[in-house]
Amino acid sequence: MRFFGTLAAVSGLLLLIACGGGSSSGGTSTITTVGASCSPTAITAGQTSNCTATVSGTGNFSSSVTWTASGFGTISNSGVFSASSVPFTQQVTITATSTQDTTKSGSTTITVATSGTVTGVTASCNPTAVQTGQLTTCTATVQGNGNFSPNVDWSANGGTINAITGVFSSSSTGSFTITATSQQNPQFTGTATVNVGAGANNVAAIIVDAGPKGNYVNGAFTTVTVCAPGTNTCQTIDHVLVDTGSIGLRLLAQGTAGGLVDPTGFPQQRLNGNPVATCNQFVDGFTWGSVALATIELTAAGNGQGAEIASSVPGGTVPGVPIQIIGDPRVPGVPSSCSSSGPDMSNLQALGAYGVLGLGTFEQDCGPGCVSNNSVPNVYYACSSSSCSPTLLPLSQQVTNPDWALPADNNGVLIQLPSVPAGGTTTVTGSLIFGIGTQSNNALGAATVFDTNAQAFFTTTFNGQTNSCSFIDSGSNANFFPASGYPNLTTCTGGNSGYYCPPTNLSPLVLNAQNQSAANTNGSSGVVNFNVGNASTLFSNNNASNTAFNELAGPNAPINGCASFDWGLSFFYGRSVFTGIEQQPVTGTSYVGPFWAY
Amino acid sequence: MNKSIPFGFPNGRTLRLLLPSVMLALAFPAWASLGDNVTTVQSDNVHMKGSLRSVATRHYVKHEIQVPTGQVVREFVSSDGKVFAVAWEGPFKPDLQQLLGSYFEPMKQAVAAQQRRGRGPISIETSNFVFRQGGHARSFHGSAYVPAMVPQGVDVSEIQ
Numbered sequence: 176m177r178f179f180g181t182l183a184a185v186s187g188l189l190l191l192i193a194c195g196g197g198s199s200s201g202g203t204s205t206i207t208t209v210g211a212s213c214s215p216t217a218i219t220a221g222q223t224s225n226c227t228a229t230v231s232g233t234g235n236f237s238s239s240v241t242w243t244a245s246g247f248g249t250i251s252n253s254g255v256f257s258a259s260s261v262p263f264t265q266q267v268t269i270t271a272t273s274t275q276d277t278t279k280s281g282s283t284t285i286t287v288a289t290s291g292t293v294t295g296v297t298a299s300c301n302p303t304a305v306q307t308g309q310l311t312t313c314t315a316t317v318q319g320n321g322n323f324s325p326n327v328d329w330s331a332n333g334g335t336i337n338a339i340t341g342v343f344s345s346s347s348t349g350s351f352t353i354t355a356t357s358q359q360n361p362q363f364t365g366t367a368t369v370n371v372g373a374g375a376n377n378v379a380a381i382i383v384d385a386g387p388k389g390n391y392v393n394g395a396f397t398t399v400t401v402c403a404p405g406t407n408t409c410q411t412i413d414h415v416l417v418d419t420g421s422i423g424l425r426l427l428a429q430g431t432a433g434g435l436v437d438p439t440g441f442p443q444q445r446l447n448g449n450p451v452a453t454c455n456q457f458v459d460g461f462t463w464g465s466v467a468l469a470t471i472e473l474t475a476a477g478n479g480q481g482a483e484i485a486s487s488v489p490g491g492t493v494p495g496v497p498i499q500i501i502g503d504p505r506v507p508g509v510p511s512s513c514s515s516s517g518p519d520m521s522n523l524q525a526l527g528a529y530g531v532l533g534l535g536t537f538e539q540d541c542g543p544g545c546v547s548n549n550s551v552p553n554v555y556y557a558c559s560s561s562s563c564s565p566t567l568l569p570l571s572q573q574v575t576n577p578d579w580a581l582p583a584d585n586n587g588v589l590i591q592l593p594s595v596p597a598g599g600t601t602t603v604t605g606s607l608i609f610g611i612g613t614q615s616n617n618a619l620g621a622a623t624v625f626d627t628n629a630q631a632f633f634t635t636t637f638n639g640q641t642n643s644c645s646f647i648d649s650g651s652n653a654n655f656f657p658a659s660g661y662p663n664l665t666t667c668t669g670g671n672s673g674y675y676c677p678p679t680n681l682s683p684l685v686l687n688a689q690n691q692s693a694a695n696t697n698g699s700s701g702v703v704n705f706n707v708g709n710a711s712t713l714f715s716n717n718n719a720s721n722t723a724f725n726e727l728a729g730p731n732a733p734i735n736g737c738a739s740f741d742w743g744l745s746f747f748y749g750r751s752v753f754t755g756i757e758q759q760p761v762t763g764t765s766y767v768g769p770f771w772a773y
Numbered sequence: 774m775n776k777s778i779p780f781g782f783p784n785g786r787t788l789r790l791l792l793p794s795v796m797l798a799l800a801f802p803a804w805a806s807l808g809d810n811v812t813t814v815q816s817d818n819v820h821m822k823g824s825l826r827s828v829a830t831r832h833y834v835k836h837e838i839q840v841p842t843g844q845v846v847r848e849f850v851s852s853d854g855k856v857f858a859v860a861w862e863g864p865f866k867p868d869l870q871q872l873l874g875s876y877f878e879p880m881k882q883a884v885a886a887q888q889r890r891g892r893g894p895i896s897i898e899t900s901n902f903v904f905r906q907g908g909h910a911r912s913f914h915g916s917a918y919v920p921a922m923v924p925q926g927v928d929v930s931e932i933q
Contacts, residue, residue: 515870652891
């Protein structure tokens, strides 16, 4: 055995008391060890302990260290640890780290015991009366003498409560006792009562039919009522497309747009006094119109329950929820920067519906990209009487997800549609249910939760191709995906060229694909079996009177790196499909939006 | 700005020799329309205020424009200087009128002529041009090309 080099001589050992200075100058120097010790090693809350570091090294090394404490107090640059209040006896780890070589450190522990006494706990919740699914926040006050701990643990005799934050909700009605227990002395508790009343009627009807123009297939329509904020002046609009691929309520105005809404009475959104308009970007075109403020009634009252009413935006400063009124004559015509983005969908003929109810995973339609950007996107516009120019717009003024704006049931939606027979059927009815895990009718149950990425995509693998920009979209009227030369998945000819027409003698094709959560999320996966029929045949079945098909599919852009498998309404039949809104938790579970679940 | 700078690839063969598969940062943005000659469309340069990278492949040069609002636009230029294909992706849709040029109105007419019976991504295939666009709110992607102008040896699946 041979040795190369020589052992470095330990050239110095320095005991440093209450470290402060230390120096390093020139030459090669290394740190070998760092030790730490404190005296006294056992203190009570409010007392201090003096810590010293022992730094060993070679050459002209620095003896300087930085001090950290694992909690329950603070430690000064000179190594003096001051204990704060503790709920019960705690071990605190004190660490000294060499400033010259931060990989070298030494630790010791101090025991901090309680001091002072707890004499009482009181608790209160605000609000004290909520609906099922609505959150209430409870707070506690701990009384005592000396350096007692103000910390409590939260519990409840039903519903769901966060043990640390005291946020409570329940999906069932009743009177619940909320208890705050002193951590330092659990003999002391405080209680509060929360009364949970019946939630709003959270079910809106969905109908799949031919739509207002009689030419729609796989359109899931619902009815909404919009009111001028603070008034009883309301209009009820039928055949609004339920769309989990967009955000916000958009309604066609009366007149040339061919819609039902009279814009009069709906205040225009304003920025610095100027009316705001928007060029909304759908995948197949744009809609141009005003941003207006409305109270949105998503369901009707009934069976002793109230209506689901979105009357303001979280963080908003004015009454009403921002919506788009497409073709509102109060704003100037379409700017060229909007019309240059693609086909104009701002009319009944193109839209095929009297409006779109966007209930996707985002809170706002545009989001942070319209609040600040290197260049102003062509989405929101500030208007004069004659023209409109692109503008940035705060989140609270952007067109908002109406579900997120509800007082409860505001963490997402559930869409339930029955199965349809092979070959399609004339009409289907189903449910649009607001909230997830907030009432007895919208529990996740056995559904698999697929987290999405920040762009609201997950991954679908089909035919060996990974489509990492895939999504579930009730507003797409078929399953649209790149076939990449898959046998017999041929595109229709003529007017149906947006759909697949596999050979009739082979239809329907029996296929499967695998869905996965977005990369670096919760890792769910599952196989989806689906069929693809010949679209031209489907459309002509039953004297061309069928409007609901689970076998309808079509091609999609094959962009590498961001290819999409768009699970449209064909996917929804026979399923319960949840759309979870970003940042919103499902109480009683660990799930937080954005996600899809089915 | 750069309107007076002659820009183009007068000799794609030379470029290939100089820049085999090399990403080249250029100091000025190119922005041409589908089907146009890249040397004739310099007036469009400033429109997107983008930054440009170009990569030469065997059969074409791909210009990738980073638009400040977050989109990426790609233009595929054949050795004779023609933009035979374009592709885009990002949080907003690009100025398709400028990107598609003379194919913008035909694209809209083709969409209107389809019996779409509903809403969803666009897929247009005519003998003159192919146009596809997919995605949803806050994220769109698409491509378009002119089949007759695609250089021999190029697989259209590369257009993305």
